[in-house]
Amino acid sequence: MIDPMHDASSTPDNNTPAAGHESLAQLTAEIEIHSEPFRRLINEVGKTIVGQEGLIGRMVIALLAGGHLLIEGVPGLAKTTAVACLSKGISTSFQRLQFTPDLLPADLIGTQVYRPQTQEFVVQKGPIFANMILADEINRAPAKVQSALLEAMQERQVTIGSETFFLEEPFLVMATQNPVEQEGTYPLPEAQMDRFIMKVVVDYPNRDQELQILRRMSKTNSKIEVESVTTPAEIMTARELVDRIHVSSPVEEYIVDLVMATRNPAAYGMDLAELIQYGASPRATINLTLAAKANAFLSGRAYATPEDVKAIAMDVLRHRVIITYEAEAEEKTAQDIVRTILQTVPVP
Incomplete structure (x- = not known):
């Protein structure tokens, strides 16, 4: 697996553009500057999450590529904590949604509420109106709730009643799910699976990592301490550079x-x-x-x-x-x- 932290000067001749070397050098200089906050973001999350370097890297790649991420693994592997740490590393709005069998689409996107004083229906927006969404245990909710995410994930908008509301960029859904063999899970529809740019399967840590987790987290007051190192504006600038690669x-x-x-x-x-x-x-x-x-x-x-x-x-x-x-x-x-x-x- 390629190391995103390796030396950027190692340029393979057979894949380097034949023309435009001056513009390529200029773009490389811009990328080196604007990619630094995201490498620091990886390091910040890594201070709390042990043994999940691959997951952390994939979360940042999804953030840069403007795609949603699906994370699968058995309970207790720090999937939710990893996403929470990532959100703390970004100065932006964050909402955690716990998916349960009795969850309704309105609990996700919002609904119209009648106000007797004015005799009007007003829109009460749901938690989907945030930059980063953690859809925790997404496959524990029935299909009608899962499908409520489709419009938001693909079109970056939601419809409540007859009104359509656009979601503020960057908008990112990071969903965790338990293996489908577990009791109380609903398989995600293929259409929704295809909306995720990547699906990362999280495995158990090895012995050394488990020992490190024990020493770091076996406290009654363990807190997530992640420094904010980037902003939504920097994410949008980085995405523009990604498009130019x-x-x-x-x-x-x-x-x-x-x-x-x-x-x-x-x-x-x-x-x-x-x-x-x-x-x-x-x-x-x-x-x-x-x-x-x-x-x-x-x-x-x-x-x-x-x-x-x-x-x-x-x-x-x-x-x-x-x-x-x-x-x-x-x-x-x-x-x-x-x-x-x-x-x-x-x-x-």
């Missing part, structure tokens, strides 16, 4: 090949057709490109490399590949299929 034709073709291989694996010499019910959508191509550019931004580079793409591809594709019953019978997962594709499709 160069993606060469070979890297673009590599991205397309990875996505196409999920739909037609036989064309790439893989016998996976019976295991894949649906491949990744065109949204995967867009999100993989954005995430790769955000990864390059954190590295201080003005261009994306195949390594950026490969480092992020598993998290972008794993929730977009829908497997067949044959795959389940063979105990194959979407992650196994994506791993095979990454190992097979040639890297430029």
Whole structure:
């Protein structure tokens, strides 16, 4: 996996733009300056969260790419704490929504309230009107509540009654979910899964990390102390720079090949057709490109490399590949299929 903190001066010749070196150098200088607060943000969150460096990096990449993040793991792995720490590192509005089986869409987006004094209905906005939303245990709420997020996540707007309200940028949903095998969970609809730029699967910490967690957190008054190191304005400026990051034709073709291989694996010499019910959508191509550019931004580079793409591809594709019953019978997962594709499709 590519290290977003590695030296930005290591420029591979085969992926560097052939022309416009002066503008590339200028863009690199801008990126080095504006990416520094986000590297500090990673360090700030890392002071509290132990053993989840991959998750922290993915949260910042989602923030830079303007996409929503889905985090899956069993209870107790600091998923909620990680998102709360990230929000503390940004001077912005934050709302935590605990999804439960009795939650209603109005509890999320708001509703119209009748005022007898004026004999009028007025809109009472819900907690969705914040820059950062933590949708905690999103798959413990029924589908009607999950689908209430769709318009907000995709269109950056919500409709209450006959009125439409635009959400203030940056708007980011970070959702946590328990594994679907657990009791009391509802599988997320495919349409909503596709709205998340990445799905990160959080695993248990290793022994050394567990010991570090014990020494740091085994106190009755453990507090989250994260210094605010960036602002919404800096996030929007960073996103503009991410949009300007160069993606060469070979890297673009590599991205397309990875996505196409999920739909037609036989064309790439893989016998996976019976295991894949649906491949990744065109949204995967867009999100993989954005995430790769955000990864390059954190590295201080003005261009994306195949390594950026490969480092992020598993998290972008794993929730977009829908497997067949044959795959389940063979105990194959979407992650196994994506791993095979990454190992097979040639890297430029």
